[in-house]
Amino acid sequence: MKPIIEIDHISFKYQEDQAVSALNDISFSINQGEWVAIIGHNGSGKSTLAKTINGLILPSEGKVTVGGLELNEANVWDIRKKIGMVFQNPDNQFVGSTVEDDVAFGLENQGVPREEMVKRVNNALEKVRMSEFKTKEPARLSGGQKQRVAIAGVVALSPDVIILDEATSMLDPKGRLEVISTIQQLKEEKNLTVISITHDIDEAANANRVLVMKAGELVQEGTPEEIFSAGEKLVAMGLDLPFPEKLKIELTDLGIDVPATYMSEEGMVNWLWTSVLNK
Structure with missing residues (x-):
């Protein structure tokens, strides 16, 4: 099976004269339908890596390939159609006055016909169990509900990959459970590829594979069993268990x-x- 994402020796500096790279010679691949968690302490480079995969930044060196397309300025928009991102604070993603308007926003930008748009909005809200809230104002929802609406906005666009960039870090335990269970269900139904950028080690334990970042480098990768059984080594890197x-x-x-x-x-x-x- 050909990987849906291939990262080939990429490096990145936010400034050319920067002494230390934000990303330093990173390589790995992700298969379709896989859930990969990327963990690391603050400043380890994990969010920068997510932005590189989505084409928000271009690597200084190396190559990123998504769905067979090499990331460059010519096809960055085609790649972004394949990837949906859910960010840390859902309030920063809301633009519509109602839940259904917000979920429809991305579809409107893509010029999806209204009949198809209504169908996809309703289906996405049903998938995240938020149909009864579609006429509500997003600001009146709980944290977990807001994040599920943000996920619905991504799901409506039918991406091949969903990136969760610290998407559960501002939620209480109930909200985290709601979001993770929703993503798990969608992953199984649609064979989605999920990349979880997270500080939440219990969230990472749900992944098929875990990548550990430190100071811009990929220092370890393996199954949750392989990574978390190393206990004291993780603690030494400033990570939780x-x-x-x-x-x-x-x-x-x-x-x-x-x-x-x-x-x-x-x-x-x-x-x-x-x-x-x-x-």
């Missing part, structure tokens, strides 16, 4: 033997129930 790994440390301090392998939250609950609480 998923809740199950934190709990394992606490249980070890209490003298309880815990599995050495990485466990998801579901796996931790099952282990606690069968191996600890039932004893």
